[in-house]
Amino acid sequence: MAHILDDISRTFSEYLLIPRLTTKKHTVKNVSLTTPVGKFKQGNASPLSLNIPFVSASMQAVSGPELAIALARCGGLSFIYCSQAIEAQAAMVHRVKSHKAGFVPSDSNVKPDASLTAVIDLVKKTGHSTIAVTHDGSGTGRFLGILTDKDFWEFEDDLNSPVSKYMTSKENVVFGKEGISLHEANLLLRQCKKECLPILDARGEHLQSLVFKKDYFDHRNNPNELLDAKKRMAVGAGVNTHDYKDRIPALLEAGVDALCFDSSDGFSEYQQAAALWARKQYGASIIIGGGNVVSGDAFRYLVERADVDFVKVGIGGGSICITREQKGIGRGQASALLEVVAERDRYFKESGVYVPVCSDGGLANDTQIIIALAMGADFVMMGRYFAMTNESPTPKVSMAGRVYKPYWGEGSNRARNWQRYSNGDDAGFKFEEGIDAYVPIVGSVRDALEVTTAKLTSTMCNSGALTLREFAAQAVLTRISEQTFVEGGTSTVVSFDKENQETA
Numbered sequence: 001m002a003h004i005l006d007d008i009s010r011t012f013s014e015y016l017l018i019p020r021l022t023t024k025k026h027t028v029k030n031v032s033l034t035t036p037v038g039k040f041k042q043g044n045a046s047p048l049s050l051n052i053p054f055v056s057a058s059m060q061a062v063s064g065p066e067l068a069i070a071l072a073r074c075g076g077l078s079f080i081y082c083s084q085a086i087e088a089q090a091a092m093v094h095r096v097k098s099h100k101a102g103f104v105p106s107d108s109n110v111k112p113d114a115s116l117t118a119v120i121d122l123v124k125k126t127g128h129s130t131i132a133v134t135h136d137g138s139g140t141g142r143f144l145g146i147l148t149d150k151d152f153w154e155f156e157d158d159l160n161s162p163v164s165k166y167m168t169s170k171e172n173v174v175f176g177k178e179g180i181s182l183h184e185a186n187l188l189l190r191q192c193k194k195e196c197l198p199i200l201d202a203r204g205e206h207l208q209s210l211v212f213k214k215d216y217f218d219h220r221n222n223p224n225e226l227l228d229a230k231k232r233m234a235v236g237a238g239v240n241t242h243d244y245k246d247r248i249p250a251l252l253e254a255g256v257d258a259l260c261f262d263s264s265d266g267f268s269e270y271q272q273a274a275a276l277w278a279r280k281q282y283g284a285s286i287i288i289g290g291g292n293v294v295s296g297d298a299f300r301y302l303v304e305r306a307d308v309d310f311v312k313v314g315i316g317g318g319s320i321c322i323t324r325e326q327k328g329i330g331r332g333q334a335s336a337l338l339e340v341v342a343e344r345d346r347y348f349k350e351s352g353v354y355v356p357v358c359s360d361g362g363l364a365n366d367t368q369i370i371i372a373l374a375m376g377a378d379f380v381m382m383g384r385y386f387a388m389t390n391e392s393p394t395p396k397v398s399m400a401g402r403v404y405k406p407y408w409g410e411g412s413n414r415a416r417n418w419q420r421y422s423n424g425d426d427a428g429f430k431f432e433e434g435i436d437a438y439v440p441i442v443g444s445v446r447d448a449l450e451v452t453t454a455k456l457t458s459t460m461c462n463s464g465a466l467t468l469r470e471f472a473a474q475a476v477l478t479r480i481s482e483q484t485f486v487e488g489g490t491s492t493v494v495s496f497d498k499e500n501q502e503t504a
C-alpha cells in the first residue's frame, strides 16, 4: 500500500517569524550575508562563498552573461543555462570571465546613415542612451563618433535626418586606446569632464569598449563583488546528465567557478554517475551541486553516494512550473526545505562536513526569500526575480502601457530542454512542464537586490542575528491561519491611491 506522509505540504507564505531580542550590536551595518556554496569540513572555510545569498536559475530567459556580470558585481552568482550548445554556453562563461570591470562592450550601435528614429527605437530597446556610431553599425566597427540623447531634440528635430548630422564626430571625441588601465581611463574622463570614454584598438580605429563615469561611482559603491582568485567575475553553469563528459570539460576550460545539475528530479542513478565521473576527473578542485530533491533521503543519497558539493531543493514550486499538474510529483517548498535542512544538520553532526542547501524556485516575494533563509537555506535560486530585471537576456515588450519581459520555463515548448526532465534516455520532448509567460520589468539587478537585502538585514536584526547561520539557528517561526494572513494586510482603512483620488 502507498505510504502517506503525516505532514501537510506547506509553503513559505504559511509562516511568520517571531522577533528575538535585538541588542545594540544588531544593526544593519553589522550584518554579514556571506554564505557557503561548496561543502567544507568543520573549522575550514568553504571553497566558494557568496557575499549575498542569491543565485540565478539556469534558464534561457534568466542567466545570460549580462545578468551574470551584474549579479556577480552585487555579490551573487549566476548559473548560465545549459539548454544550448556546449560551445555557446562555454562562450558565455568565457564572456563573464573576460569581462574587465569598467570596460563594457558597446551594445547600442548604429551606422552613420541611420535615422534618428532608428536611434530612438534602439534607446527604447537597450535602455542605453549613449550610441556609438561605427561604419558597419556593430560594437567593434570602425569608430566614427558618438551620439547621446542630449545631441538632438526628439520633438523638434527632423527624425528622418541621419545620425551623422547630429553626432560628435571622432575628431572631437576624447578616446582611449587598447591597453589603457581603468585607472588611466577614469583619470581621462575626469580631466576632460566627459561621461563616456570610447576605447579603440591600438591603431585608434576600431571600437573595443566604453568606459562610463557612472561606473566609477558604481564600482566604489560595490564592495561586495564576487571575484575569483584572479580578480575575475565569478560565474556558475548548469549541466545535465546526458552530455556531461563533453560539457563539463568545456565549461571548466572557460573558467567556470561552480557547476550545478539542472534536473527536475535529481534523486537518480544518472545524476550519481555523472557527479562521480566529474569527481573522478577533477577531484575536489570542482564545485558541483546536485538536485533537485524534496526529501531527506534524496539529500543523503546525493551527498553520500554522489559526492556533490551542495544540494538544491524544489520540485514543482517554480512560478512557470506545471510539473505538479502534469505529473503529480512535488512537495510544498517549505516542507521540502525543512526536511532537507534537518538532514543536512544531522549529516553535519555525524560527519563534520557541512553541505550547503539551496532553496530553488517558487519565491514569489521578498518575505518568502527571508522565510526560506530563516528555515535554513544557505542560499536561494531564483528565476522570475531575475527575469524581471533589465539585465536578463530577453527583449523588453510594451503591452497595455506597461513594459514586460518574456519569461518561460525550461520545460516549456519554447525552451524544449528535455534533458532537464529525462535522465537516461533521449526520449525527446513529449509534454510540457513549464509555461511561456511575461513578467513586468522592475529595473536593474542592483536596484532589486538593494530592496531585498535591506528587508533581509532588517529582519535579521529583529531576529537578533548578525549572520545567516545565526539567523537560521535561532529563528522562531509560527504557522499562520488564514485570518492571520488577512490581518497582515491593510484593513479598515482607505488607501488614497490615484484611483481613489480621481473618483473622490
Ligand code: IMP
Pocket: 057, 058, 059, 264, 292, 314, 316, 317, 318, 319, 320, 321, 322, 323, 360, 361, 362, 363, 381, 382, 383, 384, 385, 408, 409, 410, 411, 412, 433, 434, 435
Ligand atoms: P522561479 O524563481 O519561481 O521562477 O523558479 C525558477 C525555478 O523553476 C528554476 O530554478 C527551476 O528549478 C524551475 N524551473 C525552470 N523551468 C521550469 C519548468 O519549465 N518547469 C518546472 N520548473 C522549472
